[in-house]
Amino acid sequence: MLRTVQATRYVLPLREGGSLPAIVEADDLGLYVVKFRGAGQGILALIAELIAGEIGRALGLRVPEIVFAEIDPALGRNEPDYEIRHLLKASPGLNLALDYLPGSTMFDPAARDTASAEEASLVVWFDAFTQNVDRTPRNANLLVWHRKLYPIDHGAALFFHHDWANMEKRIESPFAQIEHHVLLPWAAEIEQAATIARGKLTPDVLAEIVGNVPDEWLEAIPGGLSAAERRAGYLDFFHRRLAAAELFEQEAIRARSRHV
Ligand SMILES: Nc1ncnc2c1ncn2[C@@H]1O[C@H](COP(=O)(O)OP(=O)(O)O)[C@@H](O)[C@H]1O
Ligand SMILES: [Mg+2]
Known part of the structure; x- marks a missing residue:
């Protein structure tokens, strides 16, 4: 809660x-x-x-x-x-x-900010899973606070929910935009991150997360579906995207191998 x-x-x-x-x-x-x-x-x-x-x-x-x-x-x-x-x-x-994280700064490779392979790989997996395009070097949306990384600004993620009718196509999206990810150069352990991530996103965990969204927000989505129907729609997407995770994981690994 x-x-x-x-x-x-x-x-x-x-x-x-x-x-x-x-x-x-x-x-x-x-x-x-x-x-x-x-x-x-x-x-x-x-x-x-x-x-x-x-x-x-x-x-x-x-x-x-x-x-x-x-x-x-x-x-x-x-x-x-x-x-x-x-x-x-x-x-x-x-x-x-x-x-609010007072005194935080934006992650900036030009200012010699770095990330561990473990954490970078997990952030890359996370953004490929949720289809978040807002983690680029120009706009990292990754705060550095007390020398640790804090991901913010996920408002542009889940872009399938702008177009529910075409959700099917998004489920198996390899998410080629991952090539612009600010942490890709450090993400040397995507395979290991994938194993960890898949283990953590159990159906119960996902249901609890989606259960946090207020009914009135879900009912404000155009289309006239109930909050329960919307929640089921999000969960269906996540379960099927997890089942197809191989596709975006391999894409991220390929994108990285082209760059390093
Ligand atoms: N939790 C936070 N603590 C400190 N600064 C933040 C925090 N969230 C956002 N900011 C600052 O506010 C800016 C805008 O917030 P963000 O969530 O990126 O929204 P948007 O880019 O959609 O306007 C960020 O670039 C960052 O500088
Ligand atoms: Mg932002």
Whole structure:
């Protein structure tokens, strides 16, 4: 079960991204990076952030804690910036938030950041499984904090959920985009990572992760299916993608051998 906090203060926008995430203070006095449900990317970005993020955690990666942040529209009342006021007004109820890691920096090979073969291989497997294209050298979405790696920003993962009618085609996708992965040069143990990862993503673990997604988010997906039907759809995808994992694992190994 994920925790729910109440947002008490809008602190600072994080302007890099298009979705206008922000640092927000909550009633537990913690600082969080909030992904707003009223942002242009819509509810699917929040669902991907939650499901992929928790899959990463189940694999043993250090995804910052994910919580729900309840936003009272009055929070933006005194916000001078129109865009921010508008975003807060459009985001009542549950939003997604990640524990804010103060003083973290973005993983940057040019700044001589490195990763162990074990961890890099697991991150590569994770991103190929969830079909996340947002882990490139230009935009690593991998924070370095106290010298350890923290994967963030999984809102663009699970791209099959933008096109349920063609989900079949995605299940066996080798995910050729893995060749642009920032950690590929270090990922010398993809085969070993695959064995570990497959062992961790049991049906129970996946069901618990998908069970965390609020009904109202799932019901907001266009198409008129119930929350239970959507959950079953996600689980069906994950089970079948795991069964076909060989395809994306071999693709990642090939992509790496072309580069090193
Ligand atoms: N948990 C976090 N702790 C510290 N900084 C963060 C955290 N999450 C995001 N950031 C910062 O905010 C930026 C934008 O967040 P991100 O999740 O990448 O959203 P997007 O790229 O979709 O705007 C990141 O590039 C990073 O600099
Ligand atoms: Mg980002």
